Amino acid sequence: MGRMSVAFLVLLVFLFVCSCTQGQLNFSTGWGKRGLGSGTPSLSSGDPNNCKASVDNLMIIYKLIQNEAQKLIECEKFSK
Template sequence: MQHRSALALLALALLLVALVHRTTAQVNFTPGWGKRGGLEAAASCKPSMESIMYLYKLIQGEAQKLVDCDKFTN
């Protein structure tokens, strides 16, 4: 089973390398970049406690799944 996982990880890494190799981009920054909205825009970008707790519980649940899976395989 670990051999199959290693092959899948290797295939994923090779795919990622191939995609990165074929990707090109250009980013231009102007002197006023990021200053369009002022302080009002920055204040509205603060995450709410509800969204932070949702993400925390989501990550915690996935971590618990990994722990439970590890218990059954060992």
């Protein structure tokens, strides 16, 4: 089998595979946007507990960062 025959065979296999496949891609105008009825509460709902949870989470993250910074400072002290 020559080089030309192998190339022709590869081309035939490629065309056969392409003819057996089908795909569809759709984009909607509302893609990526959260709907009002999605069940997730919005921040503008007026619920005071909504902001409290966020503040509590921020305080936890702040304390974690402080602890890690303290560990880094202690490691620098030992390395000197």
